[in-house]
Every structure is written in C-alpha cells, then in structure tokens.
Amino acid sequence: MRSSIPATLVAVSLLVIAGLLTAGCTTTEETPGPTTLTVFTAASLTGAFTDIGRAYEAQNADIKVDFVFDGSQTLRTQIEQGATPDIFVSASTKHMKALQDGGFMDNSTVATFLGNSLALIVPVDNPAGITSLADLDEPGVKLVIGTKDVPFGDYTRQMFEKMAADPAYGQAYQDAVMKNVVSEEMAVSSVVPKLALGEADAAIVYKSDVSKDDLTKVTRIGIPAEYNVVATYPLGVLAESPSKAEAESFIAFVRGPDGSAVLTDYGFDPIPAGN
Amino acid sequence: MDLTRFRQETNVFEYGSRTLLRRATLTLLTAVLLALFLLFITLPVVSLFLRISPEAFLRSLAEPVVLDALSLSFITATVSTAIVVVFGTPLALVNARSDYAGRELVDTLTDLPIVLPPAVAGLALLMAFGRRGVIGQYLDIFGIHIGFTTLAVVMAQVFVASPFYIRQARASFEAVDRLYEDAARTLGASRRTVALRITIPLAWGGLVSGAILSFARALGEFGATIMFAGNFQGRTQTMPLAIYTTMQGDMDASISLAIILVVISFAVIAAVKVVTRRSA
Numbered sequence: 001m002r003s004s005i006p007a008t009l010v011a012v013s014l015l016v017i018a019g020l021l022t023a024g025c026t027t028t029e030e031t032p033g034p035t036t037l038t039v040f041t042a043a044s045l046t047g048a049f050t051d052i053g054r055a056y057e058a059q060n061a062d063i064k065v066d067f068v069f070d071g072s073q074t075l076r077t078q079i080e081q082g083a084t085p086d087i088f089v090s091a092s093t094k095h096m097k098a099l100q101d102g103g104f105m106d107n108s109t110v111a112t113f114l115g116n117s118l119a120l121i122v123p124v125d126n127p128a129g130i131t132s133l134a135d136l137d138e139p140g141v142k143l144v145i146g147t148k149d150v151p152f153g154d155y156t157r158q159m160f161e162k163m164a165a166d167p168a169y170g171q172a173y174q175d176a177v178m179k180n181v182v183s184e185e186m187a188v189s190s191v192v193p194k195l196a197l198g199e200a201d202a203a204i205v206y207k208s209d210v211s212k213d214d215l216t217k218v219t220r221i222g223i224p225a226e227y228n229v230v231a232t233y234p235l236g237v238l239a240e241s242p243s244k245a246e247a248e249s250f251i252a253f254v255r256g257p258d259g260s261a262v263l264t265d266y267g268f269d270p271i272p273a274g275n
Numbered sequence: 276m277d278l279t280r281f282r283q284e285t286n287v288f289e290y291g292s293r294t295l296l297r298r299a300t301l302t303l304l305t306a307v308l309l310a311l312f313l314l315f316i317t318l319p320v321v322s323l324f325l326r327i328s329p330e331a332f333l334r335s336l337a338e339p340v341v342l343d344a345l346s347l348s349f350i351t352a353t354v355s356t357a358i359v360v361v362f363g364t365p366l367a368l369v370n371a372r373s374d375y376a377g378r379e380l381v382d383t384l385t386d387l388p389i390v391l392p393p394a395v396a397g398l399a400l401l402m403a404f405g406r407r408g409v410i411g412q413y414l415d416i417f418g419i420h421i422g423f424t425t426l427a428v429v430m431a432q433v434f435v436a437s438p439f440y441i442r443q444a445r446a447s448f449e450a451v452d453r454l455y456e457d458a459a460r461t462l463g464a465s466r467r468t469v470a471l472r473i474t475i476p477l478a479w480g481g482l483v484s485g486a487i488l489s490f491a492r493a494l495g496e497f498g499a500t501i502m503f504a505g506n507f508q509g510r511t512q513t514m515p516l517a518i519y520t521t522m523q524g525d526m527d528a529s530i531s532l533a534i535i536l537v538v539i540s541f542a543v544i545a546a547v548k549v550v551t552r553r554s555a
Contacts, residue, residue, distance in 0.1 A: 073523060142423065147506070149524030182423035183505025184512075186520065194505070198407040199422045 035063045037246055040075040040083070042091035042233065043187070044116070044151075044206060048266040049089070049254075055262070056253050063246050071150070079104055079238070086241040087250065089233065091116075091151050096234040103239065109248060110236030113255050115269040117228045118155055119207040120221040121195060128201035133163070133223060136202060137176035144191050144203040147184040155229040156204045162227045192218060206231070208267035232271070320537055327530045335531040343509040344517035344532060351425065351513060352493040355432035356440070359489050363441040364482070368470060371448035382445075389438045396434050397502025404430065404503075427504035428511050432493035440482075440489035447481025448474060484547040491543040495536065 041049050046069045053065040068075065068085065076095040079088060080102065088105070090096045093112070099105050122130045128141050136143060146153025164174035182200060185191050188209035194200045196217040210220050235254070237247040253259055260270040335341055366385065370378055388396060404411045404421045411421065421427050451474050459469045475482070497515035504511040506520060514532050521528040 071523065142420075144505070147520050147523065149520070181507065183507050184520070185506060186523065190501075197401060197405050199401070199405055199505075 035243060035246055037063060037065045037087065037243060037250055038068065038085040039065060039087040039089065039250070040068050040070075040079065040085040041089040042072045042075070043069050044091050044209060045069070045089060045233070047211065048208075048263050048268065051262045052254055052259050055258055056250060059253075060249070063250070065250065073149075084240050085238060086243055086247045087235060087237055089235040091231065091233055093232055093234050096236065100236075106237045106239045106241070106244065109244075109251070110234055111273070112232045112234045113251075113271055113273075114233035114263060115271055116206050116208050116231045116233065116267075117269070118152070118159055118204055118223050119210065120202060120204055120223055121192070121210060121218045122202045122221065123195045123198055124217060124219055125198075126201075126219065127198060130202050130221070132221065133227070134169075136180065137173050139176075139180075141180045141202060142182045142200045143177065143180040144183045144185055144194055144200045145181055146188075146191075146205075147186060150186055151231060152188060152204070152206050152209070153184060155231055158229045159204070159223070159227050162229075166227075206267075210267065230269075233268075323530055323533050323537060327527055327534070331527045332531050332534065335525070335528040338525070338528050340508055340512075340517055340521060340525070341528050341532055344512055344514045345535070347425070347428075347509065347512065348494055348514040351428045351432060352490050355429050355436055355493040356486055356490040358429070358433050359437045359440045360482075360486055363437055364444060364475075367441050367444035368448050368474065371445045372474075385441050386438050388435050389442075391435075393435060393496065393498025394502065397431065397499035400427075400431060400434060400499060400503040422503065423505045423507065423511060425504075425510055428500055428513060431499035431503050432496045435496050435499055436489045436492040439492050440485040443485025443488065444478070444482050447478035447485070450481070451477040480550050480553060484550045487543055487547050487550070491540060494539065 039049070039053070049067055049069075053067060057063065057065055070078075072090045072092055072095045075088065076090070076099055079085070079099060088096070088099065096105070096110060100107055100110060120130070120133060120136075122128070128135070128138070130136065130141065135141070145156045148154055148157060160174045160177060163169040164171045183194070185194075188205045191200075191203045191205055192210070192214050195203055196214075204223075207220070210218065235251060237244055237251070241247050254263075255270070255273050263270045363385075366381075370382060391399075401408060401422070403409050404414070404427075406412070406415050406420060406422060414421065421430065455473050455477065456469050459473050460466075464472070494513075495515060496513070497519070500511065500513060501516055501519075506512050506516050508517075512520065514536055518529050518532045518536075521532070
C-alpha cells in the first residue's frame with residue numbers, strides 16, 4: 001500500500017500537468033473598456049508622453065490613455081507576437097517599417113512626427129576638460145556610449161563614421177575615440193549617474209535624454225549638424241485598433257500645439273504635420 | 276460514492292474508509308501542489324531550450340561576444356573564488372573555534388551581502404571605490420581607477436559571493452568534533468598543524484561545496500557588476516551582462532549564454548550534493 005503512493009503521486013501529477021496544458025490552450029475573451037487607448041511608446045518618450053497623455057485626458061474626459069513604455073524593438077516584437085495596442089510610437093523607422101510590411105499598421109495613419117539628435121555630455125566640473133568632440137580622442141578620456149543595438153549607441157557609431165570620413169578628423173580619430181570607450185550602456189538612465197559620480201568623463205546620448213534635473217549634474221555640448229545623426233520617430237494607428245477615431249484624435253493632439261510644446265520642452269524637435 | 280459498498284467489496288477494512296478517503300485527498304492535494312510548482316520552475320527553463328535550434332546554439336557559441344563573456348566569466352569567477360577561500364577560511368575557522376567580543380558582529384557583517392540587493396552592493400562599491408569615493412579619491416591621486424576594469428568585476432563578485440563560502444566553511448568547522456583536535460594537541464601538535472592536518476581535512480567536503488556555491492554566485496553576479504564595473508565586451512562584460520546586452524540584438528546569443536548558465540547551475544547543485552553526501 002505504502003509503496004504505491006509515489007506511483008499515485010506521479011500519475012496524478014501527470015494528469016494535472018496535462019490538464020493545465022490543455023487549459024492553457026483556450027483563451028478567454030476580454031471586453032475592452034469603451035474608450036481606453038493603449039499606446040505602445042518608445043522608452044525615450046516616457047517623460048514627454050506621460051505629460052501629453054495627462055493633458056489629453058484633461059481635455060477628453062471620455063478617453064483614457066494607457067501607455068506601455070519600452071524599447072522600440074521590444075514593443076515591435078510584442079505586436080508581432082499578438083499584442084494589440086491602438087497606437088505604436090517608435091524611436092526608429094526600422095521597426096515601424098517592419099510592422100507596416102507585416103500588415104500590422106493602418107498605413108495611411110503612419111507619419112514621421114519627431115526628430116531627435118545626439119549631444120555630448122560631460123560632468124559639470126568637467127575633469128577631463130572636454131569642450132568639443134575634438135577632445136574625445138585624448139588618451140585617458142573615459143567615454144561612455146550605448147551598445148550597438150540600442151538606437152543611441154547605433155547613431156553614435158554612425159556619427160564617428162561620418163567624422164572618420166572627414167579629413168579634419170580621419171580614421172585615427174575614430175580609432176582613438178573607440179579605444180577610450182570604457183562602457184557600453186543599454187539605457188541613458190544609467191549613463192548620467194556615471195558622469196554625475198565622476199566615474200566617466202564624457203558620454204554621447206540623445207539630446208532629449210538629458211532632463212532638466214540632469215543639467216545640474218552634467219553639461220550638454222552641442223554636436224555640429226554635419227556630423228550629428230538625426231533620429232526620426234514615426235507613429236501610427238494599428239490596423240486592428242477598434243477605436244481608430246479616438247486614436248487619430250490623440251495623434252492630432254500630440255502633433256498639435258500642446259503636444260509640440262511638451263516635446264520641445266523635453267529636447268525633441270517636432271516635425272509639423274504635412275511634411 | 277457509495278462508501279458502504281466500497282467497504283464491502285474491498286479487503287481493507289482495517290484502514291477504515293474515512294482514513295482512506297483522507298489519505299486520498301491528501302495525496303491528491305500534495306500531487307497538485309507538487310505538479311504546479313514543478314511546472315512553474317521547469318517550464319521557463321525548458322522554454323529556453325525550445326526557443327533555439329541546436330545549429331543556432333552551436334553557431335552562436337562561435338560569436339566573439341559569447342566567447343569573450345564565457346572566458347571573462349570563468350576567469351573572474353575563479354579568481355574571486357580563490358580570493359574568498361584565502362581570506363574566508365581563516366575567518367571561518369577563527370569564528371567557529373574561538374569566542375571573542377564582537378564575534379556576532381563579525382558574523383553578521385560577513386553574512387550581510389547575502390541579503391543585500393546587488394544594486395545596493397554596486398552602489399556601495401561605487402561610493403567606496405569610485406573615482407570620487409571614500410577610498411577612490413585617494414587612489415585617484417595615484418592615477419588608480421578601479422571603475423570599468425576587470426578588477427571591479429572581481430571586487431563585485433567577491434563582495435556578493437563571499438558569504439556563501441564563509442557560512443558553509445564556518446558550519447563545517449563547527450561540525451568537526453573537538454575531541455580529535457584536543458587529542459592532537461595533547462600529542463604535541465601545534466595549533467597550525469591541528470588546523471592543517473585535522474580540522475581542515477575533516478571539514479573538507481563542506482569547504483569544497485562552499486567554494487562551488489561561491490563560484491556559482493560569482494558567475495551569476497549581475498547587478499553590482501553593471502553598476503560598478505560597467506559593460507564592455509572582453510573587459511567587464513560577464514555572461515549575465517552579455518545576456519542582457521545581446522537580448523537587444525542577437526537573441527540567439529542571449530539564449531545560448533542563458534542555456535550555458537542553466538547547465539552550469541545544474542551541475543553546481545549536483546556537484547554540491549555529491550560532495551556533501553560523500554563527506555557526510
């Protein structure tokens with residue numbers, strides 16, 4: 001009798017597992033709230049879109065805006081795997097293009113609405129005495145950039161490529177700068193503290209990534225337009241969205257005077273509709 | 276169910292139907308809990324193996340980012356474990372064998388990293404050894420910078436992994452019967468000889484399993500490393516950091532590294548079980 005207990009245990013366990021697996025295959029239908037807009041938004045827009053969403057809700061009491069902030073790549077993957085937001089706001093045209101090609105977007109609504117550019121930041125006390133990009137190749141400068149897979153890291157590499165192509169800097173400059181890279185970060189949020197603590201001497205990030213609070217700890221140095229890489233942000237309504245009219249009204253708000261003011265405040269360059 | 280008929284038809288009167296029923300319910304409940312929990316633990320781990328083909332796994336093993344992370348992780352975890360053993364063994368022996376004022380405090384301090392979140396460890400190391408840290412500012416005068424170096428990786432690992440060895444070592448030393456040590460002493464052996472020839476050999480199994488656990492913890496260290504040492508391939512990008520980094524671009528490399536860590540972790544637990552059973 002006793003010896004048969006483990007056998008029973010195993011048998012029952014298997015039954016339970018089988019039951020759970022079949023249960024997992026059936027999905028329950030969920031009825032969405034009548035006017036809740038789900039907006040998948042690139043992480044670099046977290047601050048700006050939170051503010052815009054609040055302003056929009058204040059003006060439209062019957063519409064609630066829910067944001068999901070994450071890397072554009074992650075959000076794209078989630079949509080491809082079956083997530084159904086109403087609006088997708090991407091930090092790169094690449095991911096929007098992929099979703100358009102896959103038939104996930106309502107193509108007539110997709111538009112480029114925002115530009116963002118790179119900036120050089122240094123700690124306020126600037127221990128390495130950096131005043132422009134030209135100082136980044138000095139031996140011993142501790143430079144932090146993004147990994148090649150996150151947009152701000154990708155654009156930084158493109159910028160150095162452009163500079164290498166210019167005889168004023170040349171390949172030697174690019175090699176020396178890349179040698180000065182001490183860390184490749186995944187998010188700007190971890191870059192600013194490294195400068196504030198004096199661990200690193202300089203970093204290249206999105207202009208918009210430096211918040212007003214950060215400016216007490218780091219100084220932003222402009223990058224000449226001929227080397228700077230401008231990132232463009234597209235947005236659009238999803239083909240499957242049940243509330244397209246509301247989604248388009250939200251997009252109009254983002255691109256209107258209220259939205260543009262917030263975005264400019266955060267360091268972005270809004271691109272007017274119709275361009 | 277008709278229990279009277281059940282009782283009549285079976286030969287198990289002595290158990291009583293209520294006992295049988297209670298036992299069956301208990302079995303069922305245990306089985307459900309066991310199955311649910313096993314499923315919860317196993318499914319995610321198994322999913323890692325299902326999401327990648329063997330060819331893609333082998334292909335990503337040749338990726339420089341994977342190779343660099345593997346070798347860096349093994350070198351740093353080995354060095355960290357060696358440091359922990361060298362510094363931790365005397366400490367564990369002293370705390371197991373002698374009673375002094377403040378021993379409890381020392382015990383608590385050495386255990387602290389186990390409960391501290393790695394983010395706290397990383398921040399604490401930055402505050403101490405960062406370029407403007409309490410100690411770092413003086414090192415800076417001599418041009419010594421620890422941040423963003425492999426040394427920073429090792430320091431983060433030693434910090435978080437040391438309690439795993441020290442706790443185990445102390446427990447193993449305490450388990451050694453004093454009778455043997457006293458016998459050796461009365462026969463004229465010095466304290467050093469007793470420690471080296473009696474106490475340490477008797478505690479050997481525990482010391483080895485403690486070192487293995489410590490190595491595994493060092494291998495898995497993430498939070499303190501990324502905060503204190505940064506993320507640079509071949510210099511500070513250990514396996515967990517590489518998993519986090521490649522997830523953004525090369526998912527295959529990420530999954531391959533994760534699988535390697537799963538296999539190592541499994542082997543570590545198995546090794547600890549074997550070592551402790553043999554010495555018991």
